[in-house]
Amino acid sequence: MIGFACTASTRRCPERARSLTIRSPLYQPFPMLHGRRAQLWRYSPAYRRPRHFHDEPELNLVMAGTGAFGTGRDTIRVGAGDMLCWPPGRDHELLEASPDFDLFVVAMTPELCSRTLRERSALALAGPVRTRLPASALGQLHALCASPSLTSEASVAERHVAELWLHANELRLKTPRQLHPARAEVPVGTARARPGRAGATPRGTAE
DSSP, rough: BBOOOHHHHHHHHHHHHTTBOOOEEEOOOOOTTTTTTTEEEEEOOOOOOOOOSSOOOOEEEESSSSSEEEEHHHHEEETTTTTEEOTOOOOOOEEEEEEOEEEEEEEEEEHHHHHHHHGEEEEEETTTEEOOHHHHHHHHHHHHHOOOGGGGGGGHHHHHHHHHHHHHHHHHHHHHSSSEOOOOOSSSSSOOOOOOTOOOOOTOOOO
């Protein structure tokens, strides 16, 4: 962790103090059920993790409430209708969440992502980190996220997550404005800061 001396300005502004303290991200594979190549979870405070990164591309869909995410030295504030994309190797952390925060988190293996998006895969993962969705699109994604098929047999759930993944990324590619470009910090499959590689720190974060 990189620490900075507490000054009068940071004491008056705790948010500034937090922005000046960047924890070294941990390598943590996206949590998937055994044998799954794609997974969707609904946010619960018990699932919050420290700043981390992984090989799996990830989407965050905010259905209600407000929150804040940290990535690199940036803080991204979100509300209902925001969709965030974390490409492979991009560090991220949920910093704040309102009591009514409702978030769906979806990810898949890089191989399945490439198969699902095909020639659009690289373009989608290099798109905006944050996309603001219209109410109609948010409703469509909410219906897909809440589908009973996500709790069924693994292959059925996988196909459903792939449908959700494709639809969500098509919406991202249509957005007219890019906020916080989601460059993948390291090519998929490159080992960094994994167990046994002490001292490796993702690019874009404090050394």
